Structure formats: C-alpha cells, structure tokens
Amino acid sequence: MDVMIPSDNADYDTIYNYSDYYSEESLDKYGLCEKTHIKNFGRIFLPLFYSIVCILSILANLMLMYIFIKYKTLRKTFPLHMMVSDILFASTFPFWAMYAHSGWIFGDHGCKIITLIYMVSLYSSNLFVACMHLHRCTGGVFFLWSIRNLNCSLKTGIMCAVVWFVSFLASIPNICFAEAHDKEKTCMNNVGHSKAWKTFMRSEIILLGFCIPFIMMLLCTRNLFASLREKDPETVEEDLVWSEGVFTRLI
Template sequence: MEVVTPSEDITYYEDYYSAVGLEEFEPCKKAHIREFSNAFLPVFYSITCILSVVANLTLLIIFIKYKTLRKVFPVNMVISDIVFTLTLPFWAVYASGEWIFGYDSCKAVTLVYTVSLYSSNLFFASMGLQRFLDNVMYNIKMFRSPKRNTIMCILVWIISALAAIVHAHFVETHEFDKQNICTYHFGDKAAWKIYVRFQMNFLGFVIPFLVLLFCSIRLQCFASERTTLQRHVPAKFEAGFTIVFFLLWFPYGVVIFLHTLQDLHVFHACTINIHFDVAIQVTECIAFLHVIVNPLLYVFLNKKIRRRLKGICSTPREYLLEESNSSSVALSQNGAFELSSVHRFQARDRNNSWAERPGIIIPEAT
C-alpha cells in the first residue's frame, strides 16, 4: 500500500516497503534506499521543522502586533505552514523506524498533513490572485467586495479538506516485516491510486502555478502601461513568487507524473524503479522547503515587513533613531522638491509676467 507521506520513500506507495517493483515481476531490492531514508529523512524533517517554526512564528507575531500589515491570505498561509510543520515530527519518527502512534493517528496525521499542504499552495496562489484583482480589476465593483478575500479563504479550506478526505479514507496501518507501517491501502481499487497521484499533482502544483503564471503575466503587462513605481511593485512581487514556487514544486510534480506512468506499467525495469524512488525523496524534500521559503520570501519582498522586523530586532533607541533619520530624509527630500518647484515657478513667472497662459499649472511636490 502506498502513502503520500514523507515517511515511506517520500511517496505514497507500498512498493517501497515490499521491495517489489511491479507485482508481475520479480522483487526489486531496495535495502540501500531504505537505509539512506532511515538516516537522512529524520534529520531533514527535524531541521526543517525547527527553521519553519522560527520563520513562520516570527511572521505571525508581526501580523498580530501590527494590524496594518495583517492581510488575510498571508496570515492563512502562515497558519497552513505551521500546521504542516507540526506533522513533520511524526514523519521523522516514522522514517527512523516504524509507525508507533496507532491506527487513528495514522489517519489523523495524514489528513492534517494533506489539508495543510494543499491549502498552503492554494493560499500562495491566492495572494497572487489578490494582487491581480486589486491592481488590474480594481475598477470592477464585483471584485472590490470587502468580503471577497474572506470568501476565497473559506473556499480554499473547504477544497483542501474535501481533497484530503480521499487520502484519509485509504490510509491505514498494518504490519509488514514485523513492523507497523502507515500507508495507503487501495486493494482492488487501483484507479483510486492513479487519482490520488493526479490530485496531488494538479491541486498541489498545476493549478496554483497556472494561477501565479497568469497573474504574473497580466501584472507585467499592466505595469508596462504605467510609469509610476507603485505599479511595478505588485509585478515584481508576482514574478518572484511565481519563480520560487516553480523551482520548489516543478521537480516533484514531474516525478509524481512519472510514478503515475509506472503505475500504468509504462516503465518496468527495476533500475528505473529505484531511480524513481531516489528522485521522489530528493524532490519532495525540496518541495517541503516551502514552509521555510514562503515566510522568508514574503519578508524579503515586503519592505514594510522588513522595516517592522528590523524594529523588533533592534533596541528601542536604535529603532527610534532610525525612524527619526528616515523622517528627516523624507522631510529634506520634500523640502528640496518644494524649493525646486518654487524656483521653477518664479522663473516661469518672470519670463511670462504678461499673462497666465491656459493649460499651465503650478508644479506639485511629489
């Protein structure tokens, strides 16, 4: 039986435990892969868990402390990543030996893990959709509803929960080789095995990526038609989020698709089976880094968040001095603009003292 969990070969399939490539062929030996997984995965999950907790809790504290920075989608994305992170200790223990948490916990942890994984990626895409609606579709009343983002968040959680029910239904514990394992058991329902893989690929990668790509292209086109810097900021945001999401999830999506072809008996060789097992471990570990990359990327691309975070890390005196200096710079710049505007106006007034020509207005400081 297979499971879409990091614990068993990072994929969800029983071949990893039974050491069988395909049922109609002779066993494919994978002892060395299991030994590598038992040593590497617990360490990786533990480090990822610690770094994710630090990064996401820091961002969550900023959202709680500063109401003006609190946005619906980023907050929900952080919550999803934290919930996903809380499942990593279970997978770390499981990867080092066997499932010791019982039958109900197997289903519960898999359900929470899958819901948080889907919702995190969908919230990531929803942030791009929000930027697109706020900047490109702002003149359409239907998209300016104050309840829009709340409704979208509710839909994301509902879709993620409904998709995860399939995983929780088929996952269970049973004994293999004198060890308890938590994995999928499809029995004679092989079609559901293919469905679960395609669901993970489409809902976890394809749909979020297409949303991000569409919004990124439209925002770039929109920014090219505007000259102000403010119009280019959302486009830069969207491009950064789209590229990072693609780099994290595309390799994993490709390997899941290849595993699906293997389930359909397109590939038969034992060596190919082993290579797929190694590839799924590596690419899923890369994809799971999203719980660290998401908050770091959001902070990196958000100037206001960086300023607040710097204020939290610095002493009160340093922070007040910095704010004072920044205010002084802003005032001096405004003063320079105003003085320059006055000089230009005075010069124009001397040259055109005979009359005020139509269409000429006093320059404004910007």
C-alpha cells in the same frame, strides 16, 4: 529436490536431483536485494532532515505571523492563512521523522489524522499562494465587488474558507484509504487493486497541488505585465519583485 518425470518410451521413470540449484549458499548470494545500507542511512539522515526543516519552518512562520499581526499595515488575510498552512505542514514532520527511524508506531487513527493534516496543509498552502496572486492582479475585480453589500475583507475571508473547505474535501480519499499496519510498521494508502482510485489520487495531488495554482499565477502574471505598462517605474519594480517572490514560494 527429487523430481520424477514419466517416460513415454520406457517402463521406468527418470529421477532428476535439483538440490544443487537451491543450496543455501546460492540463496544467500542471489537472494532478494534488501538495500540494508540505504535503509540504515535513511534512519539517520531523514529524521535529522525533517527535524531541521520543522524547526526552521515553524520559527520562521511564527516570526512572520507576529510581524503581520503587530503591524496593521502588513495585516493581510491570505499571508496569515498561508502561514497557518505552513505551520500545520511542518508540524507533521516529527511524525515522519519517527516513521523513518522506527517505523509507524502511532496506530491507525494517528495515521489518518497525520495524513489529513499533511494533505490539507499541502493543498491549502499552494492554493493560498495562488489566491494571493489573484488578489494582487485583479484589483479591479475586487473594486467592482466592493460596490455591493459585502466589503472586500469579508469576501477575502469567504475565499479563505472556500480554500480550506476544498483542501479538506480533496483530502477525504486519503483519510479513507490511509491504514497503519502494525506488523510492517507502515502508514500508507491501501486502495487494493483499484487502478481508478490510484490514478484519481495521484491526479488530484498534481492538479490541486501544482497545476491549478501555477496556471492561475501564469494568467494573473500575464495581466500584471499588461498593466505594468501604464504604471510608474517605481511601481513596476515593486510588482516585479513581489511576483518573483510568489513564484519562488510556489516552487
């Protein structure tokens, strides 16, 4: 590469040759880091991991759903809806497994549909865990509601419908911005240079996916421990085991 630099003190131009700085050997040695070995490992590990989690999750939730439906004493609305959320969430794993192995091959519509199912199930699953805790720890509130025209089971159904609606509403930005790029074989949110949308979508996942359910559970647990002092020791132990299980499920 020859570059001519004008000289103010002479009638001629000085020519510098920069070809040595851009040799093919130097470009191969100091080029961009492609992390080929990491990508090759991900193509093997991630599909295997997603497949195992998908199979175990669907089988476990189907088994629990069968038990809850078969035995009327265990038939609860919130756990059943939470199992549906978990099954929907796990059903997206085969697509992510294929994505990790061969890139996105399901087109733009497939990208939007899978993103919708993934986000709705993510939000609803955590919100149903919080609703279970709320339902358990505020029995007095539901008792007061039952005095009115609507019974408690109908109110529980309404709460479940609200959870699904809120989860779908929160997923709309992801549907709008989800795009598939055939050349790069990717499926991702494309918000351009809008920092506001990026911040909003990240905050939405943090708030609805973790913070709000966790805060609801903390407040309910506080009331639960306050009411445990007035109960029998056997009931106290049962409630503590149940509360620990719900916290583990959220984490």
